[in-house]
Amino acid sequence: MTPLLAAGSSVQLNFGKSLTKPSESILIILAVAVLAVAPALLIMLTGFTRIVVVLGLTRNALGLQTIPPNQVIAGLALFLSLFIMQPTLSQMNQQALQPYLHGRINVTEAYHKAEVPLEHWMLKQTDAQELTLMTQAAHEHPATPENVSLVALVPAFVLSQLKSAFIIGFVIFVPFLIIDLVVSAVLMSMGIMMLPPTLVSLPFKVLLFVMIDGWTLVTHTLLTSFR
Numbered sequence: 738m739t740p741l742l743a744a745g746s747s748v749q750l751n752f753g754k755s756l757t758k759p760s761e762s763i764l765i766i767l768a769v770a771v772l773a774v775a776p777a778l779l780i781m782l783t784g785f786t787r788i789v790v791v792l793g794l795t796r797n798a799l800g801l802q803t804i805p806p807n808q809v810i811a812g813l814a815l816f817l818s819l820f821i822m823q824p825t826l827s828q829m830n831q832q833a834l835q836p837y838l839h840g841r842i843n844v845t846e847a848y849h850k851a852e853v854p855l856e857h858w859m860l861k862q863t864d865a866q867e868l869t870l871m872t873q874a875a876h877e878h879p880a881t882p883e884n885v886s887l888v889a890l891v892p893a894f895v896l897s898q899l900k901s902a903f904i905i906g907f908v909i910f911v912p913f914l915i916i917d918l919v920v921s922a923v924l925m926s927m928g929i930m931m932l933p934p935t936l937v938s939l940p941f942k943v944l945l946f947v948m949i950d951g952w953t954l955v956t957h958t959l960l961t962s963f964r
Contacts, residue, residue: 781891782855784821784862787898787905788959789814794906795955798913799946800939817956821963828854856883859894862963867893867900905958913942 779785792810796802819826833851836842842850860868860882871893872878872885879885885893920941921934945951 779815779818781895782859783818784898784959784963785814785818786895787902787962788817790899790902791905791909791955791959794902795909795951798906798910799942800913800935801943817959821960822858825854825858852887856885856887856890859890860885862897863890863894864897864900867896871896901962905962909955912945916942916945 789810792814796805796810829851832854833842833847836850837844837847868882868885868890871889875886875889877886877889917934917938920938924930924932924934924937
C-alpha cells in the first residue's frame with residue numbers, strides 16, 4: 738500500500754502475488770481447528786478402524802470382556818495407526834506443511850498437496866466394490882480412481898476397513914471356537930451340565946494365546962494387511 742502523499746490524492750492498493758509466512762495467530766487457529774476434528778480424522782482417514790475392531794474381536798474371542806482395558810486397545814490402535822501412516826504423513830509434511838510454514842505456498846495449495854498422498858494411500862486400502870458403490874451413490878463418474886472425490890472415497894475406505902477387520906476377526910475366532918466346542922463336548926460326555934463350558938475353556942484359550950505369542954501375531958497380521 739502506498740502512503741498518503743497529499744490531501745485529496747488517491748490511495749492505491751497493490752496486493753501483488755508475493756507469499757509470506759503465516760502469522761502465529763493463523764497457525765494457532767489452524768492448530769485448534771485440527772485438534773477439534775482430530776478424532777474424526779483419525780477414525781475415518783487412517784487404519785485405526787481396522788486395528789481397533791480386530792483387537793476388540795480378539796479380546797472377545799478369548800472370552801475376556803474387559804481385559805485388556807479399552808484404553809489399552811485404543812492406545813495400541815492409535816500408535817499402530819501412526820506407525821502405518823508415518824510414510825504418508827512424512828510426504829504430507831514435506832510437500833504441504835513445510836512449504837506453507839515457510840511461505841512458499843498458500844493454504845489452498847497446501848491443502849491440495851496434502852490431499853494427494855493421503856488419497857493415494859486410501860485408494861490402495863479401498864476395495865473396488867465399495868468404491869464403485871459410493872461413486873454411484875454420489876452420482877460421480879470418474880475416469881480413474883484417482884479422480885474420486887473425498888466425499889465418495891472416505892465412506893468407501895471405512896467400509897473396506899470394516900470388511901477387512903471382520904475377515905481377520907473371523908480367522909482369529911475359529912481356533913478359539915474349536916476349543917469351546919471340544920470343552921463343551923467333553924463336559925457333556927462326562928455328564929457335567931451345571932458347569933459353564935466357557936469357564937473351563939478360558940484357561941486353555943489363554944494358554945494357547947500365550948504359547949503362540951498371540952498379540953505379536955495379531956499385530957504382525959494387521960501390519961502386513963496394510964501392505
